[in-house]
Amino acid sequence: MEKILLKNADVPNINDVDVYIAHGGYKSLDKIFQMGPAAVLEEVKRSGLRGRGGAWFPAGMKWQFCVEVNKFPKYLIANADEGEPATFKDRPFLEKDPHQLIEGMIVSAYAIGASKGYIYLRGEYPTGYKVLNAAIDQAYKKNLLGNNIKGTDFSFDLAVHRGAGAYICGEASALIESLEGKRGQFRVRPPYMATHGAFGMPTVVNNVETLVNVSHIINGGADWWSSIGSKDSPGPKVFGISGHLQKPGLYELPMGVTLRELIYEHGGGIKDGKELKAVIPGGVSTAMLTPEHLDIKMDVKSLQTAGSAIGSGATTVMSEDACVVHMVWRAMAFFYHESCGRCTPCREGTDWMVKILARIENGEGRMEDLKILEDVCHTIHNNCFCPLGEGAVNPVLSGLKYFRADFEEHIRTRGCPKGLRARARH
Amino acid sequence: MVTLSENTLQEIEKAASKYVDRKSALMAALWAAQAEFGQLSPDVIRAVAEVIGVSNAHAQGLATYHSLYWKKPVGKYVIMLCTNIACTLMGAETLLEHLEKKLGIHEGGTTPDGRFTLQEVECIGSCGNAPAMVINETFYYDLTAEKIDGILEGLK
Numbered sequence: 001m002e003k004i005l006l007k008n009a010d011v012p013n014i015n016d017v018d019v020y021i022a023h024g025g026y027k028s029l030d031k032i033f034q035m036g037p038a039a040v041l042e043e044v045k046r047s048g049l050r051g052r053g054g055a056w057f058p059a060g061m062k063w064q065f066c067v068e069v070n071k072f073p074k075y076l077i078a079n080a081d082e083g084e085p086a087t088f089k090d091r092p093f094l095e096k097d098p099h100q101l102i103e104g105m106i107v108s109a110y111a112i113g114a115s116k117g118y119i120y121l122r123g124e125y126p127t128g129y130k131v132l133n134a135a136i137d138q139a140y141k142k143n144l145l146g147n148n149i150k151g152t153d154f155s156f157d158l159a160v161h162r163g164a165g166a167y168i169c170g171e172a173s174a175l176i177e178s179l180e181g182k183r184g185q186f187r188v189r190p191p192y193m194a195t196h197g198a199f200g201m202p203t204v205v206n207n208v209e210t211l212v213n214v215s216h217i218i219n220g221g222a223d224w225w226s227s228i229g230s231k232d233s234p235g236p237k238v239f240g241i242s243g244h245l246q247k248p249g250l251y252e253l254p255m256g257v258t259l260r261e262l263i264y265e266h267g268g269g270i271k272d273g274k275e276l277k278a279v280i281p282g283g284v285s286t287a288m289l290t291p292e293h294l295d296i297k298m299d300v301k302s303l304q305t306a307g308s309a310i311g312s313g314a315t316t317v318m319s320e321d322a323c324v325v326h327m328v329w330r331a332m333a334f335f336y337h338e339s340c341g342r343c344t345p346c347r348e349g350t351d352w353m354v355k356i357l358a359r360i361e362n363g364e365g366r367m368e369d370l371k372i373l374e375d376v377c378h379t380i381h382n383n384c385f386c387p388l389g390e391g392a393v394n395p396v397l398s399g400l401k402y403f404r405a406d407f408e409e410h411i412r413t414r415g416c417p418k419g420l421r422a423r424a425r426h
Numbered sequence: 427m428v429t430l431s432e433n434t435l436q437e438i439e440k441a442a443s444k445y446v447d448r449k450s451a452l453m454a455a456l457w458a459a460q461a462e463f464g465q466l467s468p469d470v471i472r473a474v475a476e477v478i479g480v481s482n483a484h485a486q487g488l489a490t491y492h493s494l495y496w497k498k499p500v501g502k503y504v505i506m507l508c509t510n511i512a513c514t515l516m517g518a519e520t521l522l523e524h525l526e527k528k529l530g531i532h533e534g535g536t537t538p539d540g541r542f543t544l545q546e547v548e549c550i551g552s553c554g555n556a557p558a559m560v561i562n563e564t565f566y567y568d569l570t571a572e573k574i575d576g577i578l579e580g581l582k
Contacts (some may be wrong), residue, residue, distance in 0.1 A: 083548075088553050091551055124551065166492050182484075
C-alpha cells in the first residue's frame with residue numbers, strides 16, 4: 001500500500017511549514033471553507049473513521065454530539081499522551097511531521113465548531129514539545145491558526161499542554177482534569193464530554209492518529225479513504241510492532257492486515273529464527289493471543305471475536321525464549337504503578353496481583369494462587385470507574401487461559417524455568 | 427523561602443495566558459520551576475502554588491502524582507531506563523543490573539558525586555528500537571551493555 005500518513009515523515013525539514021506546504025500540506029483548508037462545516041462533518045461520518053487511540057468509537061458520531069450542543073466556546077483536544085505500553089505510533093506526527101496533526105485539527109475544529117484547541121502531550125516526549133510549539137508558532141504566522149483563518153470568519157487557537165508522566169491521563173476525562181490543573185483522575189459520566197468537557201464546555205478529545213486522517217479524508221474523499229482496509233474499521237493505520245522480531249518498527253498498512261502478515265511479512269519473522277510463543281495485539285491492556293490466532297485480521301471486529309482487542313495497534317511478539325509469567329508480572333507492575341488509587345478494585349486488585357505474580361515467578365507460589373488471581377480479575381472487571389483496571393485483568397486472564405501450564409510449572413518447580421526473577425519495585 | 431527567578435515567572439505567565447483559568451498552568455509552572463531548581467522540593471512547590479494561586483496542598487498533590495517531577499535532588503545526568511514489556515523482552519533487565527553495578531547504586535539512587543541518577547521508567551515509546559533509555563532529554567536506542575558504557579563515557 002502506498003503510504004498516506006507516513007508519506008512525508010522522512011522528508012527533510014517537513015516540520016517546517018513551507019516545506020510542508022510545498023508537499024501539498026494545508027490544501028484541505030481551501031476545500032473545507034468551500035464545503036462548510038456541516039458538509040465536512042458529513043464527509044467524516046460517511047468515511048467510517050473510528051478513534052485510533054484504542055476505543056475505536058466512530059469519530060463523526062463523537063463530533064455530532066458536540067455539534068448539537070449550543071454552548072461556546074467548544075474545545076478540541078488531541079490526545080498525544082500515547083502511554084499504552086508498546087505504543088509508539090504517534091511519535092512521527094509529534095516529532096517529525098507536526099503540521100499534519102495541526103492541519104487535521106483545524107479541519108476537525110471547523111467541523112465541530114471548536115475555537116480552542118490543545119495538544120495534550122505526554123511528558124516523555126521532550127522533542128515533540130519543541131517541534132509542536134515551533135510548528136504552532138509558524139502556523140500562527142501564516143494565519144493558519146488564530147483569528148479569521150485565511151480571511152474566513154473561522155478562528156481557532158491551539159497550544160500544547162505538557163503532561164509529566166501519568167498513564168491515566170490518556171483517558172479522556174482524566175486528561176481534561178489534568179488540563180485543568182488537577183490530578184488526572186477519571187470523571188464519572190454523565191455529564192459527558194460533549195456537554196461538559198474542558199472548563200465545563202463542550203469538548204471533543206481525539207487521538208493524534210485519528211485527527212491526522214481527517215485532512216486525507218477531505219482531500220481524497222470519504223469513498224476513496226474508506227475503500228482502504230476493513231469494512232468494519234476502514235482506513236490506513238500505523239502499526240507499531242515490537243518484541244522478538246527481525247524488523248520491529250512502525251508500518252503503515254491498511255486495517256485488516258492479518259497478524260501473520262504483520263509479524264512475518266513486515267516484521268521479518270521471529271528473531272533468530274525462533275518459534276512464536278505469544279502475541280499481544282494492541283498494547284498491554286489487550287488479551288494475549290497464540291500462534292493459533294495468526295490468521296486473525298487486525299480490525300475491531302475480528303480481534304473482538306477472538307477475545308482480544310485491536311487497542312492502539314501496538315503488537316508485541318514473544319518468542320519461545322520469553323517467560324509469559326514474567327511478562328504478565330511486568331505488565332501488572334505497570335498497572336499497579338499507574339493506578340490512580342481512586343477506586344478500590346483497581347488500587348487494591350493490582351497491588352494483590354503484582355504480589356501474587358511476583359511470588360509465582362520467584363518460586364513461592366501456591367496452586368491456589370491461580371484461583372485467587374482469577375477471583376481478583378473478576379472483582380475488578382466491570383467494577384472500576386475507568387478502563388485502567390479493566391485493562392489490567394487482560395494479561396492475567398489471557399495468560400491463564402492460554403499458558404496455564406507455564407504458571408503451574410513455576411509453582412511446581414519452585415521458580416522460573418528461564419531463570420528470571422521478579423524484582424522488588426516501588 | 428524560595429523565590430522563583432524572573433525568567434521562570436515570565437515562563438509561567440506565558441503558559442497561563444493560554445488558558446481561561448490560570449490553574450491550568452500549574453503543570454507548566456512545575457516544569458519551569460524544575461528546570462530552574464533541578465528538583466521540586468516542598469519549598470519550590472509552595473512558591474509555585476503561590477504564583478499560580480492554588481493551595482499548597484493542591485500543588486503538592488499534583489507534583490507527587492507525576493513520575494517526571496523530581497521530588498528529591500537528582501544527578502547532573504538522569505538515566506531513565508525503560509523496563510516495560512518491549513524493552514524487557516529485549517533484555518532491559520540485564521542492562522538495569524549492569525547500570526546498577528557500574529554506577530554502584532540501586533535503581534532510584536544517585537551516585538555520591540552527584541553525576542548520575544538511575545531511574546527505571548515505564549514505556550517511553552521507543553519499542554521499535556528496544557531496549558531504550560533517555561538521559562536528560564536525549565534518547566538512546568537498541569542498547570547493549572557495551573553501548574551504554576560508551577554513552578556514559580561520553581558524558582564525563
